[in-house]
Every structure is written in C-alpha cells, then in structure tokens.
Amino acid sequence: MRVPRRKIPSEIPTASMADIAFLLIIFFMLTAAFAAIKGLSFGLPPEDPKLMVHVRPEQALYVKVLADGQYRLNDQPIRIEDLGPAIKGKIEQNKNTPVIIDTDPEAPFEAMIAAFDEAKLAGATRISLPTPADRLRWQMLGGRAR
Amino acid sequence: MLRLRRRVHRIAPTIPTASMADIAFLLIIFFLVTTVFSTDQTVVDLPTSVNREDVYRNSAIITITVDRVIKVTDGEHSETVQTVEHLDRFIADVLRRNPDRPFIVKADRAVPYQLVEFALERLRLSRARTVYFLTEGRPPRRPS
Numbered sequence A: 001m002r003v004p005r006r007k008i009p010s011e012i013p014t015a016s017m018a019d020i021a022f023l024l025i026i027f028f029m030l031t032a033a034f035a036a037i038k039g040l041s042f043g044l045p046p047e048d049p050k051l052m053v054h055v056r057p058e059q060a061l062y063v064k065v066l067a068d069g070q071y072r073l074n075d076q077p078i079r080i081e082d083l084g085p086a087i088k089g090k091i092e093q094n095k096n097t098p099v100i101i102d103t104d105p106e107a108p109f110e111a112m113i114a115a116f117d118e119a120k121l122a123g124a125t126r127i128s129l130p131t132p133a134d135r136l137r138w139q140m141l142g143g144r145a146r
Numbered sequence B: 001m002l003r004l005r006r007r008v009h010r011i012a013p014t015i016p017t018a019s020m021a022d023i024a025f026l027l028i029i030f031f032l033v034t035t036v037f038s039t040d041q042t043v044v045d046l047p048t049s050v051n052r053e054d055v056y057r058n059s060a061i062i063t064i065t066v067d068r069v070i071k072v073t074d075g076e077h078s079e080t081v082q083t084v085e086h087l088d089r090f091i092a093d094v095l096r097r098n099p100d101r102p103f104i105v106k107a108d109r110a111v112p113y114q115l116v117e118f119a120l121e122r123l124r125l126s127r128a129r130t131v132y133f134l135t136e137g138r139p140p141r142r143p144s
Helices: A017-031 A080-093 A109-121 A132-140 B020-034 B084-097 B113-125
Strands: A038-043 A061-065 A071-073 A076-078 A099-103 B060-064 B070-073 B078-080 B103-107 B130-134
Touching: A017 B020, A038 A109, A061 A080, A061 A109, A071 A080, A076 A080, A080 A109, A099 A109, A109 B113, A132 B113, B060 B084, B060 B113, B070 B084, B084 B113, B103 B113, B113 B130
Parallel strands: A061 A099, B060 B103, B103 B130
Antiparallel strands: A038 B130, A061 A071, A071 A076, B060 B070, B070 B078
C-alpha cells in the first residue's frame, strides 16, 4: 500500500522583511540630518595682484560696523533697518557700486552678517570685506584711516 | 426533487502585506539619497539672514564657537585648530584635493569678528575661492 506523502510547498519566509526594513528606516531617520543647510555666499578676492581690483573707500559705499554693533554709512550713523534702502538707492544709480563692509574686530559676527545681508538684498554684487592688510594698504595710500 | 448542496468557497480574510517590504525599502532609498551624515556636531547659535543660498554639500567646515575655539572638518574627520599653521595645513589639504571646494564658516553670532576675519584671511592667502557664512533664516526688516 502506498502512503500518500504530504508535500510542503517550498517558500522563503518574508514576513519579517517589512519589520527589518522599517527598523532600518527608523535608524536612518534618527542618525541622519536633512541637508538643509543654507547661508550667505562670499567670493574671496584673488591673491594675485594682477587680478586684484583696488577700490578706495571714497569710490564705494563704505559701511562701518562699530564694536558695539552700530553702523555708519559713509561716516553717517545709520540704523540697520535703513541700511538696505540707502544701499539700494545708490545701487540703482550705478549697479557696479562696490560696497565695503569694514567691521571692527571686536564687533559681534552677527552685526557684520546683518550688514552683509542688507547689502545683498539691496542688489549689491561687489561686496568687499576688508582684512587688516587692506586697511593698512589704504592708510599707506593716504585713504581714510579708521 | 434533488437537493443540491451549495458549495461555498470561503476565502480567508487577509491583508496583503507582500508589497510592504518594497514600500519600506523605497523609503530607505529615499532617506539614503536625501540625507547626509552630519560630520560636524558642534552646536552654535547662528546669525540670521533673509538672503540664504543652498550650501554646497561637500564643503569643508570651519566652526568658531562662542568660547573662541576653532574646529575644522573636511567631511571625514574633525579636529580642533591649535595654531595658525594647523589651520593653513587643513585648508591646503582640502584645496590640494579639490581647488574649487567651498568652505563653510559656521560661527556663533556672538563671536568677535576678528576670529572670522582671521579665518577669511587664512582662506584668502591659501587661494580658496568661495566661502559660505552659515545662517538661520529670518523675515525681512521693515525700514523705519
């Protein structure tokens, strides 16, 4: 007598696959940060003297950021709220007007960023952040010593 | 009269879960593509700006904390800067691998500008081209 064999169908158990996948998702969500970092871009001037464009403070909009976070525009005190419209007015007359943001070494970084942001919003495309070497050069050229 | 017994084919109620794993793996791929592992975990209180551009993902980062500590990371390892030569070496290493690679200056809003200026000067002397000042967003100001 032949005994009928019960056939067990062959299969790969995939029931736990979704659980593993969701655990991986949770891991990635917890350990990774979304790449949503943003900021203000600034093109550094070339070090090559041949490529350097020399601008004297007198030829540009000269924004001075003082140590206490106050602002001067061409030696006149100005509030940060009015800095943008003042720069915009000059930029509309000559879009190539350079804007020099000269920040006191003791001024908070956020004061410089606020002026830089206002200049960019006003449409300035030539923004300069002078270094101590630039200030020294101006003094040697007989420019404003600040 | 012949009575036929009606045969009822009962289908067991089930929720189809076969595609669940596919959906989950698609989600994993989405997270893998849209996220980056943060190499610089230093917490700083960033300044705010209206004008904000997307920062190039692969930038090298110069972090300046409120305690006046300067840290650098090229995406692979981080280190605290001890000397000017140390910072110059880091910048030179980054630019040797890719001369166009941008740098991010991630500075606390309260740090004295001289520290940022110092970093900018070293970057400029090393012939770096683009710098991003990392900021948080804010609404525009109203003129007085």
